[in-house]
Amino acid sequence: MTGGSTFSFRSRVDRDMTSLWPQIEPILARVAKPARYIGCEDGAVTEGPIEGRVSWLLIYPDAYEVGLPNQGLQILYEILNERPGARAERTYSPWIDMEAQMRRRGLPLFSVDSHRPAGDFDVLAFNLSAELVYTNLLNCVDLAGVPVRSARRGPEHPLVVAGGHCTFNPEPLADFVDAFVIGDGEEVVGEVSAAIESWKAGGRTEGSRQRLLRDLATIPGVYVPSCYEVTYDGPAIAAVTPLYPDTPERVEKRTIADLGAWPYPRRQLVPMTEVVHDRLNVELFRGCTRGCRFCQAGMITRPVRERPAEQVLQMASDGLARTGYDEVSLTSLSSADYSGIDSTVRGIIDDPACRGQVSVSLPSLRVDAFTVGVASQIQKVRRTGLTFAPEAGTWRMRQVINKLIREEDLYGAVESAFSQGWRRVKLYFLTGLPTETDEDTLGIAELARNCVAVGRRHQKGVSVTASVGGFVPKPQTPFQWFGQATAEELQHRIALLRDATRRDRGVQLRWHDPKASLAEGIASRGDRRVGAVIEEVWRRGGVFQEWSEHFSLDLWTEAMARHGLSLEWYVHRDRDRDEVLPWAHISAGLHDDFLWQEWEDALAAAGTPDCRWTPCYDCGACTGYGLEHVVASNVAPAGGSQGTGQDLSTGAEVPVFLRPKAGAGVAGE
Amino acid sequence: MSDRVRLRIRFAKVGKIRWTSHRDVARMWERAFRRVELPLAYSEGFSPRPKVSFGLALPTGHESVAEFLDVELRGLAGVDLDRLADRLSAALPVGVDATAVSVLEPGTPSLQEDVTSCSWRWTAAPADGEEPVGEAEMRARVAGVMAAPTLEVTRSRKGTQVTEDVRPGILALEVVGDSLDGVVLEAELAAAPRAVRPAEVLSALGPGLEERHVRRTSQWIQRHGAPQEPLLAARDDATEAPHAMERAS
Numbered sequence: 001m002t003g004g005s006t007f008s009f010r011s012r013v014d015r016d017m018t019s020l021w022p023q024i025e026p027i028l029a030r031v032a033k034p035a036r037y038i039g040c041e042d043g044a045v046t047e048g049p050i051e052g053r054v055s056w057l058l059i060y061p062d063a064y065e066v067g068l069p070n071q072g073l074q075i076l077y078e079i080l081n082e083r084p085g086a087r088a089e090r091t092y093s094p095w096i097d098m099e100a101q102m103r104r105r106g107l108p109l110f111s112v113d114s115h116r117p118a119g120d121f122d123v124l125a126f127n128l129s130a131e132l133v134y135t136n137l138l139n140c141v142d143l144a145g146v147p148v149r150s151a152r153r154g155p156e157h158p159l160v161v162a163g164g165h166c167t168f169n170p171e172p173l174a175d176f177v178d179a180f181v182i183g184d185g186e187e188v189v190g191e192v193s194a195a196i197e198s199w200k201a202g203g204r205t206e207g208s209r210q211r212l213l214r215d216l217a218t219i220p221g222v223y224v225p226s227c228y229e230v231t232y233d234g235p236a237i238a239a240v241t242p243l244y245p246d247t248p249e250r251v252e253k254r255t256i257a258d259l260g261a262w263p264y265p266r267r268q269l270v271p272m273t274e275v276v277h278d279r280l281n282v283e284l285f286r287g288c289t290r291g292c293r294f295c296q297a298g299m300i301t302r303p304v305r306e307r308p309a310e311q312v313l314q315m316a317s318d319g320l321a322r323t324g325y326d327e328v329s330l331t332s333l334s335s336a337d338y339s340g341i342d343s344t345v346r347g348i349i350d351d352p353a354c355r356g357q358v359s360v361s362l363p364s365l366r367v368d369a370f371t372v373g374v375a376s377q378i379q380k381v382r383r384t385g386l387t388f389a390p391e392a393g394t395w396r397m398r399q400v401i402n403k404l405i406r407e408e409d410l411y412g413a414v415e416s417a418f419s420q421g422w423r424r425v426k427l428y429f430l431t432g433l434p435t436e437t438d439e440d441t442l443g444i445a446e447l448a449r450n451c452v453a454v455g456r457r458h459q460k461g462v463s464v465t466a467s468v469g470g471f472v473p474k475p476q477t478p479f480q481w482f483g484q485a486t487a488e489e490l491q492h493r494i495a496l497l498r499d500a501t502r503r504d505r506g507v508q509l510r511w512h513d514p515k516a517s518l519a520e521g522i523a524s525r526g527d528r529r530v531g532a533v534i535e536e537v538w539r540r541g542g543v544f545q546e547w548s549e550h551f552s553l554d555l556w557t558e559a560m561a562r563h564g565l566s567l568e569w570y571v572h573r574d575r576d577r578d579e580v581l582p583w584a585h586i587s588a589g590l591h592d593d594f595l596w597q598e599w600e601d602a603l604a605a606a607g608t609p610d611c612r613w614t615p616c617y618d619c620g621a622c623t624g625y626g627l628e629h630v631v632a633s634n635v636a637p638a639g640g641s642q643g644t645g646q647d648l649s650t651g652a653e654v655p656v657f658l659r660p661k662a663g664a665g666v667a668g669e
Numbered sequence: 670m671s672d673r674v675r676l677r678i679r680f681a682k683v684g685k686i687r688w689t690s691h692r693d694v695a696r697m698w699e700r701a702f703r704r705v706e707l708p709l710a711y712s713e714g715f716s717p718r719p720k721v722s723f724g725l726a727l728p729t730g731h732e733s734v735a736e737f738l739d740v741e742l743r744g745l746a747g748v749d750l751d752r753l754a755d756r757l758s759a760a761l762p763v764g765v766d767a768t769a770v771s772v773l774e775p776g777t778p779s780l781q782e783d784v785t786s787c788s789w790r791w792t793a794a795p796a797d798g799e800e801p802v803g804e805a806e807m808r809a810r811v812a813g814v815m816a817a818p819t820l821e822v823t824r825s826r827k828g829t830q831v832t833e834d835v836r837p838g839i840l841a842l843e844v845v846g847d848s849l850d851g852v853v854l855e856a857e858l859a860a861a862p863r864a865v866r867p868a869e870v871l872s873a874l875g876p877g878l879e880e881r882h883v884r885r886t887s888q889w890i891q892r893h894g895a896p897q898e899p900l901l902a903a904r905d906d907a908t909e910a911p912h913a914m915e916r917a918s
Contacts, residue, residue: 021685026881029730034688040762270700272686272762273693324700324760357703357711 020107021115027101035273036064036095039112042270042323045081045088046113054196056080056088057111057121061136062546064092065275071283071331072164073127075264076189086193089113093136094143096544102143109143118144122196123159128166131523132516132545135538137162138176148535150178150226155204159196159212168300169475169583172526172534174225179216182586183253186262188221195219217247221254223586230528235569237527237580252587255625259286259305263315270323279327279361280319282312288333289612289629292391293402293602294430296474297333300588302621304612304629309340313347321353329361336366336374339632345378367405372416385424386417392433393443399605400435410447411454418455424463425451431493432471432485434602441493444468445500445507452506467510468497470517472524476588478598481575484521490514515553519545521571522556527582530570533559591620672744673710675773678757679900681734682727686764691726694765698738701760707748710741724780724888724899725787725860733885737780737899739773771900780899784860786840788887789867791880794851799877807852808844810874815842820873835873838865850881860888
């Protein structure tokens with residue numbers, strides 16, 4: 001960039017953002033599901049000034065019907081739009097037919113709220129919930145008219161930022177994303193917006209973009225890849241070093257201490273066309289103490305922070321009245337673990353405003369009879385199917401992954417379901433787990449068969465679906481050192497299960513494509529060198545890789561080969577303890593010692609109990625940030641082993657912080 | 670139950686929201702009914718649904734100021750019929766507005782059984798790269814269509830090509846003016862036994878034309894040998910909501 005360009009972009013920044021609707025409308029008759037592009041959701045913000053404010057375009061890089069319900073994006077949309085100096089709009093990946101029309105006519109990516117061009121916003125902010133959408137991120141940046149590589153962007157281009165669970169290993173996208181936000185976004189989004197406000201006020205002069213990025217890198221929880229240098233020792237990483245004295249060596253995630261202080265979304269978006277999870281959502285708590293070793297979400301969102309029950313009831317009641325929905329989902333990583341889940345569910349159903357027409361759903365059922373009892377209260381009608389996730393077929397395997405569910409817990413849950421009128425039970429399993437043997441795999445078929453037998457004591461024609469996914473090890477978990485099973489091994493395990501269930505009329509087997517697990521493995525634990533692979537897959541047309549009809553493993557493996565990167569190195573080998581992992585400079589608050597100890601315990605098939613009901617083992621999430629688990633009850637609820645594999649019927653008190661009752665004024669111990 | 674009652678509601682669908690589908694519109698109405706706390710009657714059985722029946726589906730992308738639905742209520746207690754259309758419009762998305770409400774006489778046939786034809790207005794625009802057709806030329810083509818004894822249109826239905834004569838379904842067709850986008854047409858097209866679409870009329874008017882700004886302006890049922898609007902035919906004290914249309918831009 002020369003100094004001469006400064007003048008031209010300033011006029012661009014100051015110009016009125018205008019709607020592209022007149023150009024978009026004529027092509028809507030030529031594409032499938034045109035309602036994906038119109039916005040018009042109840043709760044959308046389309047009015048009010050945008051000039052002079054920091055304008056954010058929040059992007060979920062997948063199809064509208066998948067992205068619209070994302071609660072993280074909706075929370076930030078509201079928080080930003082409440083901020084006096086900011087304005088947020090949204091967009092999603094245009095489907096392939098729409099993209100073809102847009103490119104043919106030279107139409108850029110646009111917001112669905114007011115149909116303004118993406119390139120006119122100050123910030124393009126991506127939500128990254130799955131690795132296979134990475135190529136869609138590149139495509140959106142390109143469709144916005146912005147260079148896909150950060151290094152080629154000038155002061156006239158929007159800032160490209162990203163948040164979401166995948167950013168706990170940001171390195172594969174380090175060359176394309178200017179800044180990542182690690183952890184809860186509620187607080188930090190305002191700090192980032194304030195920094196951009198200053199950038200704008202300063203006129204976005206030549207060189208100011210680099211200054212802004214350095215400033216952003218000093219905000220806790222913000223990672224700016226260009227402020228770090230990665231050096232290599234052959235295929236291994238030698239070191240990741242900050243380039244500036246004020247850049248932190250390690251970026252710690254952001255965590256909001258009190259979920260009750262953030263009752264969002266207050267105005268959940270109601271889409272006008274069909275989307276997944278088309279219902280009201282109320283988040284019960286964030287974080288999980290179960291300690292399942294495969295689960296990235298459970299590891300990176302600690303500690304547990306429960307929303308006060310009165311607030312849950314209020315959000316459900318207000319939300320149902322405002323939206324007209326007849327279903328509310330109480331979301332979290334393990335909703336049955338919410339203190340007083342029973343009375344909360346009852347409170348919603350008994351709310352006179354609901355008039356008996358509202359159903360409540362718990363997206364993640366715990367595997368025990370108590371949970372089914374709760375479910376039976378809330379599904380008086382439409383008792384079609386219930387889903388449980390035992391994750392592995394043998395007790396040994398479940399100790400390895402630390403999903404401490406006893407067989408009795410599962411059979412109790414299934415017995416309870418079939419005896420109370422449910423007809424179908426779906427069981428989720430992982431295969432390709434550390435130390436998994438053929439016997440462990442076949443345990444999946446055995447469990448499913450036994451569940452059918454339990455069900456037949458109550459009903460004829462019961463059906464049990466075993467849904468099997470290939471395990472992809474994730475960063476910031478005890479399994480981050482594990483060499484992922486090859487596609488061939490996964491195929492072998494699926495073949496074993498197909499043979500074992502072929503003659504069982506009651507058992508249906510479903511499985512995830514092992515090829516997609518391999519591509520996900522490349523992106524999950526890749527380093528900066530994998531960025532070139534992602535770019536090449538995108539350049540060769542590999543978008544919507546989450547969609548089986550568009551997924552192509554060949555694009556990924558050919559790009560890996562072309563860039564001299566080994567699948568064995570990146571995906572299939574066990575890592576050593578002293579290896580510098582690509583995400584070592586990003587912290588989810590977990591001590592390295594804790595993660596390594598968990599990995600060794602896994603290999604020894606030794607479980608670690610849920611720290612909600614047993615003493616703290618100092619994973620780092622609470623102590624490191626001076627936080628506590630925030631729960632309303634320190635007495636284990638009735639029923640089952642609570643995932644600890646132990647008998648907890650004594651109801652002993654446990655060392656947790658108790659949320660004070662409203663009006664009580666004094667915190668518990 | 671004896672105190673059950675059916676309402677017929679006329680509504681409009683205009684603006685950006687017209688790109689939603691018939692099913693999408695059904696879901697908007699279900700949410701709106703719950704938001705205004707209308708005492709809906711639900712179906713029996715495993716999966717109770719509100720008893721709402723829509724008339725002829727409006728193709729996605731077409732506007733209308735003459736859509737109709739019938740909804741069954743458990744009773745009229747607490748329902749202010751005079752204000753209902755406005756309250757529903759406020760609970761519906763921008764562009765979908767209730768414009769009139771009427772209580773149906775018991776035994777009134779369903780919209781599906783009763784509606785015989787619809788009036789449409791649309792623009793015949795040139796397709797990509799085609800020359801526009803002028804007003805005089807279009808008048809001549811319209812005259813040709815109306816004079817033709819038959820008009821065969823081929824369309825693919827479930828993968829096989831089907832040829833049908835649409836001429837009997839074109840009850841009226843005329844040029845009403847010119848616009849920047851193309852010649853503006855109005856037509857009355859049969860809804861039964863086979864519904865004729867504006868696009869089919871357009872293809873009969875020649876190649877290289879594309880429909881734009883398609884709007885259904887009326888639906889018609891036959892009463893005592895004369896066409897009547899479905900809501901007025903249902904009852905003559907129908908409640909009009911003159912301001913409801915103002916929200917739709």
